Amino acid sequence: MTGTIMKGIGGFYYVKCDSGTVFSCRARGRFRKDGQVPMVGDRVEIEITDPEEKEGYVTKIGPRKNQFFRPPVSNIDLLLVTFAISAPEPALELIDKLTVTAVSQGVACAVCINKAELNREKAANLAKEYALADFPVIVCSAKTGEGVDRLKDLLKGKVTALAGSSGVGKSSLLNAMGENFTLKTGAVSDKIQRGKHTTRHTELFPLSFGGFVFDTPGFGSFEVEKMMAQNLSAMFPEIAKHGGQCRFPGCSHITEPDCSVKDALNRGEIGQNRYNSYCALYNSLKDVKDWQL
Ligand code: GDP
Numbered sequence: 029m030t031g032t033i034m035k036g037i038g039g040f041y042y043v044k045c046d047s048g049t050v051f052s053c054r055a056r057g058r059f060r061k062d063g064q065v066p067m068v069g070d071r072v073e074i075e076i077t078d079p080e081e082k083e084g085y086v087t088k089i090g091p092r093k094n095q096f097f098r099p100p101v102s103n104i105d106l107l108l109v110t111f112a113i114s115a116p117e118p119a120l121e122l123i124d125k126l127t128v129t130a131v132s133q134g135v136a137c138a139v140c141i142n143k144a145e146l147n148r149e150k151a152a153n154l155a156k157e158y159a160l161a162d163f164p165v166i167v168c169s170a171k172t173g174e175g176v177d178r179l180k181d182l183l184k185g186k187v188t189a190l191a192g193s194s195g196v197g198k199s200s201l202l203n204a205m206g207e208n209f210t211l212k213t214g215a216v217s218d219k220i221q222r223g224k225h226t227t228r229h230t231e232l233f234p235l236s237f238g239g240f241v242f243d244t245p246g247f248g249s250f251e252v253e254k255m256m257a258q259n260l261s262a263m264f265p266e267i268a269k270h271g272g273q274c275r276f277p278g279c280s281h282i283t284e285p286d287c288s289v290k291d292a293l294n295r296g297e298i299g300q301n302r303y304n305s306y307c308a309l310y311n312s313l314k315d316v317k318d319w320q321l
Pocket residue numbers: 142143144145146168169170171172193194195196197198199200201211
């Protein structure tokens with residue numbers, strides 16, 4: 029039987045079979061000899077040992093489209109970078125680190141701006157900046173319901189990582205889409221470890237209209253920290269688009285004169301906030317030497 033690993037806790041993998049039944053499985057396959065460990069999101073083959081108790085073994089792991097280590101998860105179709113326009117104030121540098129993670133890993137990225145009813149003008153301005161980067165943008169409000177249908181269309185049939193700080197409204201948006209579960213990956217008491225201990229785990233939640241979501245507040249910063257500064261501009265699609273005609277080869281697009289990126293910024297073809305994030309990230313990376321990567 030084949031299925032998808034929905035979560036893994038204490039050496040058990042919860043595999044949702046294509047028939048819909050969930051089996052709790054241990055790992056027992058050739059892949060273990062190669063040092064491979066099953067991950068949430070993996071497509072796997074299982075051997076059922078006890079149909080009554082719904083137990084079995086993971087015997088084979090299918091090829092992965094992509095894999096991440098913080099949190100450990102594979103086969104993501106979409107990274108949905110979610111923030112609130114206000115309450116809490118958007119942490120733009122962090123948000124743009126998430127878009128960089130998606131682009132650098134070749135994962136499709138979209139931006140969801142929630143609580144739009146709190147400041148429509150600011151929401152429209154930021155939406156424009158992300159549209160200039162060619163990311164699909166959804167301006168929405170879990171409170172008024174605007175944009176919720178578009179969000180539903182976007183998530184349908186995909187495995188989506190909901191990336192965004194707590195409090196931005198991820199659970200509220202799922203509820204507004206008619207899903208009646210709460211994302212609660214933060215702290216789950218692990219009964220196996222006597223109830224007192226709390227562990228973080230990643231869990232895929234099935235969407236009633238098709239697809240899966242999981243919550244991942246601190247997604248991917250690790251990947252970005254390992255990047256070299258001179259590679260950063262390629263991870264900002266709107267900067268990459270306008271680079272290449274600068275006077276100096278290897279232009280950082282920050283201090284050099286005759287820079288085509290700064291020209292595009294002045295023409296409004298690159299968003300000022302996005303550019304600021306680029307500069308801040310560039311400066312945080314530029315002291316990292318090759319040998320440290
Ligand atoms: P999560 O931590 O990202 O899952 O965020 P929650 O869904 O728990 O929402 C955090 C808070 O923001 C709650 O008090 C919600 O009622 C509120 N909230 C969520 N969406 C909206 C919205 O569109 N507008 C406003 N004004 N508040 C919202």
